[in-house]
Amino acid sequence: MFDQLLHGFSIALSTQNILLVFVAVFLGTIIGMLPGIGPINAIAILFPIVLQFELSAPSALIFFAGIFYGSQYGNSISSILLNVPGTSSAAVTCIDGHPLAKQGRAGPALAMSAVASFSGGVLSIFLLIFFAPILSRLAIDFGPAEYFVLMVCAFTALTSFSHGSFIKALFSAILGLAIATVGIDELSFGGMRRFTFGVEELGDGIDFIVVVIGVFAIGELFLYLSDMTADSVQKIAPLNRVLLTFRELKESAAGILRSCVTGFLVGVLPGAGATIASFLAYSTEKKMAGPDSKFGKGDLRGVAAPESANNSSAVGSFIPLLVLGVPGSETTAVMLAALITLGVTPGPTMLTEQPDMFWGVAASMFIGNLVLIVLNLPLVKLLAKILLVPRWVLMPLIAVLSIVGVYVLNGSEFDLILMLVFGVIGFIMRKTGFPLAPLILGLVLGGLIEVNFRRALTYSYGEYSTFFESPISIALWVITLLSLVAPVFFNSLKKGRSQG
């Protein structure tokens, strides 16, 4: 393992990749900080540029990963200073972070957030390089049938762990799968056109970038407009010295460790992700602190826990992506789609067949976190100035960036109109309570699911028993069933507790 990590560093330390990590974590911090642009938008908009530079798959992933975990550092800056989370995973950080800023302690809060993010981030990389190879040994005997069952399993887990109605989440996922069937079918002889409704441009299928930018960036724009009120002027809390005392560090250390482990485990689970991780870590620490603590009124431990958890969960979410080839969140789904475009065949053999990618990314994460702690401790005062950019510049800028990103992909006006259509779909889905993550996952995995389903049935001459034959498939079906039952069980447990 040590040799492989060294090999990873030899990749991550190439001039190009060091530069990429620098740019990525810097962009990530800013993107995380500004409410309205999540890492998923950033990755989708920057993808055409990555294509233009002809980056190798490991370099592209190093770049995207940097944006993702970098955004988990920056998102607390606006939580603390503005009481507006930069991304949803920093929503909990507002609870204690903003009261601290109001008490004139924005400096210590930001310092704690940076230290907790760094500790959570770095510790979870150790967990990643320890557990990934162990898990990948289980994944060698995967054929089309097992891979199909694995994806079904990921979907069920994602939909049952996602917030809100299970039926809506599942519908959203299958809608994603259905969108993926639009275009020329590559498996059939001669390539049959499906669901193009006579539109010539739909023959090549619907590009995931168009959907992601439409649903997220444009949808977000409409959503912001729909809730816009006259008094949306924001006040930034004053920022003093960004320092922590030794005592404050000592008090939070245990919580940071616990939250890191929680965050990592939640990150590995499909569907859960950084937002749930930070909520879980915060409520655990609040309970452990007891009723006499200042939690909720400005406790540094309440900043440390969610920040450690959301960073480690971002790292943990690379386990399903890199070990099994099945992403568990919308951001890693977009990364997978990008890798597929760059010619990587995803699947459970990715780690063994493409060790450069896993070890290169893991090593680059160490470098990225070092850069991030420098950006977020001594330079945070400078960075916080970016929050002064008013909304009336920021939101239009996102609109123009989105249309440039979509246009340069294929140079097609049709893609822009399609993006707009998906913007409306994304807006309506958010308003009516359909989660977007299953839709993106369905769209990205749709092609693979269909190919593996049909291939498995071709190998077995149409016998469905092929999906239940191997022990791996059976184990995966059991996990699928458990993940279906688990939320029902937890809900009744919760109800019982609140009644009792």
Next chain:
Amino acid sequence: MNLVNDRKYALGMLVLSVVYCVSAWSLDTDFDPVNEKFYPFVLSVLMILLSIGLFIWPSPQSTVWPNWKNLQKIGLTFSAILVYSLVLHKIGFIISASLLMAICMWVFEASRKWILPTSVIVAIVFYVIFDRLLGLNLPSGLLSFV
């Protein structure tokens, strides 16, 4: 608690699912699991079942739709992007992006004096970064002499 909302959405889902189902069924090939017809058909059946499921078991949730003023703003932004998409090739990136930026800024209630300079500068800066520095082709349109 408003249970009617989800029922309306369920009907919308059903219409979408049936359209998908019919177009899957009308694909001109054998109904064989390994063919390109079977898989989308299965998806559409699942979608129909889920629509019916949501109609029977709606979840309690209320939707707050935008008020008239904000709806107009959304409509204006939508139209601005649509017009941009249609005229981009003819009049070029710099002019159409300035216009889009200006309309968006107006919608987001920027103060008047900032709108014109900001939108022109943004369009030019984007053109220089993407077209000239990164080599991604943006249409120059009417300004192709530059």
